[in-house]
Amino acid sequence: MKIKSNILIYLFFGIILVFLLLFLLLPKHTFSQQENRVLQEKPELKASDVTAGVFMENTDRYIADHFPLRDTWITVKAACEYAAGKRNSNGIYYGKDGQLFPQFNVPDYSKLAQKIEWINSWSSSVSAPVSLCLIPSATDIQRDCLPAHTVNTAEEDAIRFCYDNLSGPQAIDLRPVLTEHKNEKIYYRTDHHWTSYGAKLAFDTLQDHLYYAQHSDTSNLNATTVCDDFYGTSYSSSGYTWVHPDTIETYIDGNCASVESFVAGIWNEPQSSGLYDETKLNGKDKYSYFLGGISPLIHIHNSDLSPSSLLLIRDSYSDSIAPFLSQTYSDIYLVDLRYYKDSIQQFILEHPVNEILIMYSMKNFAEDNNLGLLIG
Numbered sequence: 001m002k003i004k005s006n007i008l009i010y011l012f013f014g015i016i017l018v019f020l021l022l023f024l025l026l027p028k029h030t031f032s033q034q035e036n037r038v039l040q041e042k043p044e045l046k047a048s049d050v051t052a053g054v055f056m057e058n059t060d061r062y063i064a065d066h067f068p069l070r071d072t073w074i075t076v077k078a079a080c081e082y083a084a085g086k087r088n089s090n091g092i093y094y095g096k097d098g099q100l101f102p103q104f105n106v107p108d109y110s111k112l113a114q115k116i117e118w119i120n121s122w123s124s125s126v127s128a129p130v131s132l133c134l135i136p137s138a139t140d141i142q143r144d145c146l147p148a149h150t151v152n153t154a155e156e157d158a159i160r161f162c163y164d165n166l167s168g169p170q171a172i173d174l175r176p177v178l179t180e181h182k183n184e185k186i187y188y189r190t191d192h193h194w195t196s197y198g199a200k201l202a203f204d205t206l207q208d209h210l211y212y213a214q215h216s217d218t219s220n221l222n223a224t225t226v227c228d229d230f231y232g233t234s235y236s237s238s239g240y241t242w243v244h245p246d247t248i249e250t251y252i253d254g255n256c257a258s259v260e261s262f263v264a265g266i267w268n269e270p271q272s273s274g275l276y277d278e279t280k281l282n283g284k285d286k287y288s289y290f291l292g293g294i295s296p297l298i299h300i301h302n303s304d305l306s307p308s309s310l311l312l313i314r315d316s317y318s319d320s321i322a323p324f325l326s327q328t329y330s331d332i333y334l335v336d337l338r339y340y341k342d343s344i345q346q347f348i349l350e351h352p353v354n355e356i357l358i359m360y361s362m363k364n365f366a367e368d369n370n371l372g373l374l375i376g
Helices: 002-025 047-052 054-065 070-083 109-123 154-164 175-180 196-209 233-238 278-282 318-325 344-350 362-367
Strands: 092-094 100-102 130-135 224-230 246-250 258-263 266-273 297-301 309-314 331-335 355-361
Touching (some): 109 154, 130 154, 309 344
Antiparallel strands (some): 258 297
16 A cells, blocks of 8 residues: 555656656747737746736746646646536636637736826827727627626726726727627637627727727628638637637728838838738638737828828737728827837827827736836
């Protein structure tokens, strides 16, 4: 019996040692093709981050993102838990008709308040009017389709808190229009983003509130299906590999505007493209079909419109609404603060803009730590 116990102990610690060595020795990637997201980089030890709790939070994410054989473990875990009746895997709910919903946890309201304070302070230092638009997810809008006993109002409450504490920028609330159409295909089933139809509905609300938007009528636009085998990030991160794929549709002609994408630090060598990149439909990251995917800075120009410009500080939800916005401004500058580390104030001096829109999904707004760059 003692020998058997010793063998189990040695085996247990041996497995831990093997995975520790694999974690230390295997190369660390910056991007997950499977989950279509940027992986947490190894955090730097700073006193300010330790005090604020950011260091430990980023360390936990770093370990989880680079755990050996992560993708395989996610699939095995999801299948076992589903068989046992659980309908939540790796932060993804398995909802009605196989629709996948990202879980939204109650955010740290002190951090939300800090971000709103940054935006309030920054908006008073720029000459252009500033608007804030927080995008609700399917987990909030289509909560009727969530598994039983998982009704969640945390996201709605967080959006309301942010808007209630704005003291300068305009709040643009998308919840009414998206809720009105909640029984339609406004979000992908396998991905956390809104569909092109959902983006179109949001665009109609945006252009009614933005100050310099040149109104564009979307009532006669027809959808064109460009892909019918799209599996998004919710599918990839959940392990629910048996759900059906999504379709990707467009409404705007991809040649109606020119697009330039920039690599960080090489601002004088833009890469020219269009509103859509068809080559992305052949790969895993099909959502990158819109604007070609991740870039710190993108410039969209429509020469058919009278001069007007928008600075859009954003996350990836803006990729699929950008084609609609290209019909209302001659120039749009899309800045992703996760990758754009230069001074925003200097950018505005060099690229005068008529107005500024800060648009994030509520989940990304709650989790992103880069908004402080606005006043940095």
